[in-house]
Amino acid sequence: MRVVLTKGRPTDSNAKGLRAPIAALLAVLTLGMSAGAGAWVYSRYAQDHITVSSSLDLYSANLARESEYSRGQVEVLAAKLGDLQAKIIEMDGLSRRVAENAGIPYTDPEIQAGLDQAAPPVMDYIGDAEQAPRKHKMSLEPGSSLDVRLDSLQQEVNRQREWFRMMDLALTRRAGVEASLPSLMPVNYPYLSSSFGWRRHPISGRHVMHEGLDFAAPKGSPIFAASGGVVTAAGYRSGYGNMVEIYHGNDLVTRYAHASKIKVKAGDIVERGQEIAKVGSTGHSTGPHLHFEVRMAGHPLDPVLFLEKQKADPTLLTDASGHLAAEASKVR
Template sequence: MHFIITDASLAKSRAIHLSGTRLVLAFMATALALMIAAAGLYHWVFLKGAREGWPVFGALVKLVTKDDVEQRERFVRENVDAMARRLGEMQAKLVQMEALGERVSGLAGLSPADVRGSPARGGALVSGRPLSLEELQAALSEFERTAGQRVDVLTVIESRLLDQKIRSMMMPTQRPLAAAPLGSAFGWRIDPFTGKQALHTGLDFEAVTGTPIFAASGGVVVAQELHRDYGNMVEIDHGNGISTRYAHTSRAFVKQGDLVKRGQKIAEVGTSGRSTGPHLHFEVLVGGVWQDPRKFLDAGSRPSAGTPVAAASPQPAASRAGR
């Protein structure tokens, strides 16, 4: 495309040649300039009419603003309703958690009233009247407070159950010998050395020399010594005033101050001390008072064994170990 520009005053002309590419670029530049100018003019006229209250422009501004506000309100309402439904579901789960806490509280030694606290409110929050944003915020605050209370109560329950588990693990309920027949039981009998009636303060398990002896529960070794009556003896403190003794051993694999675990090998059967033959004399003491070890061992052999309660009643003087 050729353009010829003629200047009459100078009596000269000028020719301009535009290729296809140049023509397209020129057209696009012109269109862009017109669009910018139109947008600027529209913006200026629109704002001026809105500020000065021109009849046509004022109505347009109100219409556009109203549509925008309605869209925002509809968006907020949909989100508030969705959040309310979700909060209702969470409150329903909180009610289930409260019921579970009441059932578990009995195992932890707590009353249901301690677990229940303030009553939980379940069900959906969205009813016939939609919730306002302020009501939803208040419901969220109440839910957060109630959930915090439940967490505190469940933490207490966990602590109680953990304490009970530790106490049960520290009870001497495991047999000190894997499979050994019971010889002399706990109680009054004829002493094999004096021929007189005496209290046998533990259980005698018959086994050959060298049979492994295991700790009936975890604890600390408070004595490993050669005793006149008990012979080579190991005594373990299990806490809460409970201790066990393992007498007449041939060898001890622990020493005073050692920390032992339940089922750990601590010695081997022998016939040292006041003994008529190889066996293990096993004692359980509560507060320094002899108790019948069978109450503890029988509790450990039951699938749902509870904590054995040993009455710490004074015992008369007795001949200690021996058979």
């Protein structure tokens, strides 16, 4: 480089000599800055590319793990669904047997039909969901195959539950009716001196309808309620003498006549087997005995249809045999 020093104002030749080196210097600086900027941009791009690539790899790995976990959960759920299906079928069979034993008609054939329809696909392709046809792939999404089967089995469970409720109600009602039946022997002396039906009246001698059973028993023997109910009458009535009448529900009434003593009053609630009176011979009677009647809606019924088969105590019968034989000859 050549530098020219002059005195006074620079000439044109001097100015031209200075501008050329400065321009060259500026060009070099510009190229250097451009190269540096390019290198910086490239390094940033490369770094960002590596970061994005790493993030995508991590996301893919997480997605694969979640997919594998979900597939395992679906398979476990499908297995549980199969167990639930088996239990529902078992409940269906049990309800049928209970209904048959209880004498209640089983009227829900749709349950088994629904189970048969839903059952086969449930266990298909378990453990190899990827190989399953698209329409059978197990999924937990709403409307999916497994989701629909879950809804179907839930409906069957609800139907079974309603069926058991109805059966429980029917059995409860039946138990209530059976509990109200006068099936307990009203005296401890099951010696029948006169049965239900037409007979010669012991006093008038005419053939009349005997509307109950006569049990010969010692005077003062306890008389028991054949079933629980409400006392509707307790007092003297023509022909019956001292009589207790009990209403058991469902238009069913029992009467206990010829008592020597009454131990209840109208309006009392009595239990099955409760002592309500003492055996006597009041009213139209020829000797100590209990006249026992069962009426349905006012019509007499044969009490033998209701009374349980009693196994008499041999000792009791032995002790009372002599007295009963004597009394039975009087009571006809």
